[in-house]
Amino acid sequence: xxxxxxxxxxxxxxxxxxxxxxxxxxxxxxxxxxxxxxxxxxxxxxxxxxxxxxxxxxxxxxxxxxxxxxxxxxxxxxxxxxxxxxxxxxxxxxxxxxxxxxxxxxxxxxxxxxxxxxxxxxxxxxxxxxxxxxxxxxxxxxxxxxxxxxxxxxxxxxxxxxxxxxxxxxxxxxxxxxxxxxxxxxx
Amino acid sequence: xxxxxxxxxxxxxxxxxxxxxxxxxxxxxxxxxxxxxxxxxxxxxxxxxxxxxxxxxxxxxxxxxxxxxxxxxxxxxxxxxxxxxxxxxxxxxxxxxxxxxxxxxxxxxxxxxxxxxxxxxxxxxxxxxxxxxxxxxxxxxxxxxxxxxxxxxxxxxxxxxxxxxxxxxxxxxxxxxxxxxxxxxxx
DNA sequence: CAGTGTGAAGCACTTCACAGCC
DNA sequence: GGCTGTGAAGTGCTTCACACTG
Numbered sequence: 001x002x003x004x005x006x007x008x009x010x011x012x013x014x015x016x017x018x019x020x021x022x023x024x025x026x027x028x029x030x031x032x033x034x035x036x037x038x039x040x041x042x043x044x045x046x047x048x049x050x051x052x053x054x055x056x057x058x059x060x061x062x063x064x065x066x067x068x069x070x071x072x073x074x075x076x077x078x079x080x081x082x083x084x085x086x087x088x089x090x091x092x093x094x095x096x097x098x099x100x101x102x103x104x105x106x107x108x109x110x111x112x113x114x115x116x117x118x119x120x121x122x123x124x125x126x127x128x129x130x131x132x133x134x135x136x137x138x139x140x141x142x143x144x145x146x147x148x149x150x151x152x153x154x155x156x157x158x159x160x161x162x163x164x165x166x167x168x169x170x171x172x173x174x175x176x177x178x179x180x181x182x183x184x185x186x187x
Numbered sequence: 188x189x190x191x192x193x194x195x196x197x198x199x200x201x202x203x204x205x206x207x208x209x210x211x212x213x214x215x216x217x218x219x220x221x222x223x224x225x226x227x228x229x230x231x232x233x234x235x236x237x238x239x240x241x242x243x244x245x246x247x248x249x250x251x252x253x254x255x256x257x258x259x260x261x262x263x264x265x266x267x268x269x270x271x272x273x274x275x276x277x278x279x280x281x282x283x284x285x286x287x288x289x290x291x292x293x294x295x296x297x298x299x300x301x302x303x304x305x306x307x308x309x310x311x312x313x314x315x316x317x318x319x320x321x322x323x324x325x326x327x328x329x330x331x332x333x334x335x336x337x338x339x340x341x342x343x344x345x346x347x348x349x350x351x352x353x354x355x356x357x358x359x360x361x362x363x364x365x366x367x368x369x370x371x372x373x374x
Numbered sequence: 375c376a377g378t379g380t381g382a383a384g385c386a387c388t389t390c391a392c393a394g395c396c
Numbered sequence: 397g398g399c400t401g402t403g404a405a406g407t408g409c410t411t412c413a414c415a416c417t418g
Contacts, residue, residue, distance in 0.1 A: 055369025073260030182242025
């Protein structure tokens, strides 16, 4: 953060986040009021409160399903563990891939997921399989008792409402840029 | 799509997209009215209109900056070319990486970007560099005349307002799931 | 009569503005 | 005096509902 300020006021994170100070205060006040009037927010306290609220005090176990380009890249990406997300397993259904190692993890057959889940229960599943297998995979994951899914497949997933889903679709993001470029000046 | 319907009505894409038929009609009507009352929308016409609106009729040239885990994975990911986004170059500043090949592309030194840009102008830049280099990279990209950026660095980028920016932050997505899991039942 | 196109109502999120506290 | 916390006003998006048309 800033060079060791013990306290910050709402307009600084606002500027960073591209929003307004009022917004920041409203958001924070939703969880209670832990700022000091005339002073701002104590940085250590704010940080610890937010970590608690976001559930970042603990480590989450993440499994990756699909050891293709995206799945493998995620498994190797060390940014996750730094943020408290430990990848505990990676699965695929391709015999060619099963048994290979990715960043210290052996790719396991997807059939193992249900039994694995009993012993080493993971909380989050990353779905990185082809679009047409996405729903079946999601069903499997839900069946295994996992309640949070991040999916890279460009398909809306149908899951019970107590399961949280985040979709990431990079092609769609690019299409957003394409739209922006197209509907600006005529190149 | 559905098995060869010549026409669809607003509630079908609505269901797929997880929204309502009214929403779909409003969105489409923003660009003009090309549905037939009592019938629906002609699939070929709708498709071609949307492709035109989104700017997907042409191929866009994309460069990737940063040949680390994420950059390399993107370069190898063939989903982009299928959607009309051709990766034309990949850059890095690490001498160890420069000259290596990634999916048929030779990693080029970042210094070449300005001169490359003159000859083979790309429209979209993907920034996949460490967070602390993101802003400098963005400046470089803007300097080179590129008007659309997709960034994987967890930093807000400051760019001229005629430059479109899309941020992708997977750790933040995971934090969203963490929040959802934490603020559900007490596990 | 099925299904679009669209004003009008409803709703949620954002910004304003200011009393209250440090 | 500075800055939070928060009702009140404002703004834009979403849903409703229905006249209209092929």
